[in-house]
Amino acid sequence: MESSALVRSAGSRSAVGEVLLAPSADSDADGRTVSLPVGTRIGIEVNPTRWCLGHRATDGTTIRCPDDAVVVRGRQCARCEADDPWRWMHIVHRSQFPPAGALRDHIMRPHWLYVATFAGGVTKVGTAVDERKRSRLDEQGPMLAHWIALASDGIQVREWEDLVSRTTSLGQVVTPAAKVAGLAAPVDLAAAERQHQRALTEAGEALGGVADVTVLAEPWPNPRDPASLPELVLRPYPGSLGSGRHGFTVHQCWGPVALVTLEGDQESTWAVDLTALVGHRVRCVHAQTPVPQIQDGLF
Secondary structure, X not given: OOOOEEEEEEEEOOOOEXXXXXXXXXXXXXXXXXXXXXXXXXEEEEEEEEEOOOEEOOOOOEEOOOOOOEOOOOOOOHHHHHHOHHHHHHHHHHOOOOXXXXXXXXXXXXXXEEEEEOOOOOEEEEEEEHHHHXXXXXXXXXXXXXXXEXXXXXXXXXXXXXXXXXXXXXXXXXXXXXXXXXXXXXXXXXXXXXXXXXXXXXXXXXXXXOOOOOOOOEEOOOOOOHHHOOOOEEEEOOXXXXXXXXXXXXXXXXXXXXXXXXXXXXXXXXXXXXXXXXXXXXXXXXXXXXXOOOOOOOO
């Protein structure tokens, strides 16, 4: 990656991080994935400009932005957002115009409803198509999760998801910022377990009155080790990967969050949002993130 490359996605489906780079403009390739296993030393320079990532065709393939447009918010320019047939999938159950073709094939497959709890105790309800049942959770990086119901299709599962959100304290989104915050402070595994069990009870009670739901509690096998977290001195990374020069060593990855170490600091582990790279052009450089001055509480 001597020249700059556009980052299409960044995160992890296990303890190993991944950064997907877009192909160059004159290439027919699909781009390439850079793996970030434990111990990987990273030195990058990030262009602060953010570019449109294009849109997906009905078959799910990515179509490059024809304008190579710069974006200020989100990940798509107005043109690509308007051309993206997938943008309505999360509200398809509320639409009067059901999808057709490949989109309909996708939405009519069996879908799972799950409850996931993240570091810091934030909990959500979510959905996953059957063939992505496990990987959907793997890439989000929770501490704990259970699949709680299997729906016949994506419309039914989204109706159940809305019901749970409407009648309980569970939301449907946990942002990367919230995930970073949960991993930038001491992790209490017992508290996370208690919160998760409360969330499962709430969700089960919400679904209990629905005639066609069989409430389950199938545990998700976490590919990471939560027991490794309480022993770490966790802190928020100094700055954002959305611009500037950065250098660190990867210690662990939890979905969009990387836990990294900085040269010159043998005690702390820093939580950084990898998704801040998405849409930016990056290139490899020799760089070292300075260790900030820290004043911990004295009493």
